Amino acid sequence: xxxxVHVNVAMSADGKLSTxxxxxxxxxxxxxxxxxxxxxxxxDAVMVGIGTVLADDPSLTVKSQAxxxxxxxxxxxxxxxxxxxxxxxxxxxxASVLHKxxxxxxxAVSNRADPGKLRELEPFAVIVKGGEDRxxxxxxxxxxxxxxxxxxxxxxxxxxxxxxxxxxLVDEITSFVGNMVIGGENAPTLAEGEGFxxxxxxxxxxxxxxxxxxxxxxxxxxVRR
Ligand SMILES: NC(=O)c1ccc[n+]([C@@H]2O[C@H](COP(=O)([O-])OP(=O)(O)OC[C@H]3O[C@@H](n4cnc5c(N)ncnc54)[C@H](OP(=O)(O)O)[C@@H]3O)[C@@H](O)[C@H]2O)c1
Numbered sequence: 459x460x461x462x463v464h465v466n467v468a469m470s471a472d473g474k475l476s477t478x479x480x481x482x483x484x485x486x487x488x489x490x491x492x493x494x495x496x497x498x499x500x501x502d503a504v505m506v507g508i509g510t511v512l513a514d515d516p517s518l519t520v521k522s523q524a525x526x527x528x529x530x531x532x533x534x535x536x537x538x539x540x541x542x543x544x545x546x547x548x549x550x551x552x553a554s555v556l557h558k559x560x561x562x563x564x565x566a567v568s569n570r571a572d573p574g575k576l577r578e579l580e581p582f583a584v585i586v587k588g589g590e591d592r593x594x595x596x597x598x599x600x601x602x603x604x605x606x607x608x609x610x611x612x613x614x615x616x617x618x619x620x621x622x623x624x625x626x627l628v629d630e631i632t633s634f635v636g637n638m639v640i641g642g643e644n645a646p647t648l649a650e651g652e653g654f655x656x657x658x659x660x661x662x663x664x665x666x667x668x669x670x671x672x673x674x675x676x677x678x679x680x681v682r683r
Contacts, residue, residue: 460599461610464630465619466497467648470640471674475616478642482514485636487672492522497632499525501538501611503564503602506555507618508544517558518613537561539607542583543618545592547575549583556582564602566593595625620651623661628681631663637673 468485469475476483486494498504499520506516518540520526526536537559542549545568549556556563556579563583567576569590576585586601588594602610612619612628622628633648654660662682669676 459603460596460627461502461603461607462630463599463610463612463622463628464497464501464632465612465622465628465648466494466632467614467619468634468636469648470636470638472639472641473647474640474642474645475614475648476513476646477640478645480509480513480646483640485638486634486674489672490634490674490676493671493676495521495525497611498538499529501609502534502607503539503541503609504611504613505541505543505618506613507615508542508548509617510613510615511542511544511549511553511555513615515554516613517554519559519561535561538611539564539602539605541566541602541610543593543595543598543621545571545589547571547579547585549579551578551582564605566598566601568593592621595621595627599627616646616648616650620649620653623649623681624651624654628661630681631677631679633677633679634671635674635677 467475470485504518519537529536539562540555541564543566547567549565565579565583566586569587586598588597663679664682666680667678
């Protein structure tokens with residue numbers, strides 16, 4: 459058993475998640491920001507890859523006090539469990555995700571993670587080990603489910619999303635497409651990694667909804683099984 463996995467990203471009109479320098483940029487507006495905050499509040503856990511932690515230093519907290527109150531009213535922590543996928547334990551012990559706002563943290567590492575670095579992170583997060591070179595995402599999602607995570611939101615970046623898609627671990631994708639072109643062949647997109655070659659291996663999607671929001675469009679896709 460694994461959680462329901464919902465990937466959410468904001469991309470430019472040309473499909474980029476950020477600039478070629480992997481610098482965070484504002485792609486959506488306040489309505490989409492509020493939608494993302496609600497999605498976070500409705501999730502049991504929010505996950506990012508170590509690339510996103512190092513590039514953006516996100517806190518992944520629920521920003522709205524009303525939404526945090528709603529969570530507490532139903533007996534949950536103020537914030538969902540914050541999860542970092544980080545094979546070699548490169549998460550800085552000072553990272554915002556480990557310190558901002560109350561709630562549990564989990565870091566997934568591979569068997570090659572340096573024990574010294576793990577000791578530095580242990581005061582702030584539960585460490586889950588698995589996978590030889592890279593985190594074994596399927597096994598890790600099973601562990602998260604065992605910790606009570608039924609709904610998992612994935613906030614990026616493209617490398618982690620690729621890993622999840624390639625392993626058949628994504629159920630739903632929402633992507634906000636914003637009104638700008640970022641360009642750059644090395645700027646990250648929704649799915650990085652090596653990419654599929656054969657058409658019969660592509661991840662098929664069903665378009666559930668397309669809504670104008672802020673100055674762009676929100677696409678809601680379900681993954682075909
Ligand atoms: N616009 C948006 O919505 C949005 C959202 C998030 C991020 N971003 C942008 O995306 C960029 C960061 O994305 P990124 O692609 O560089 O990094 P990422 O996807 O956040 O993290 C990728 C890293 O996760 C680790 N990992 C461990 N096990 C893995 C597995 N099985 N499969 C895949 N990855 C695994 C790998 O590092 P190790 O091998 O060291 O573990 C990998 O390099 C930044 O520019 C950020 O601003 C944009």
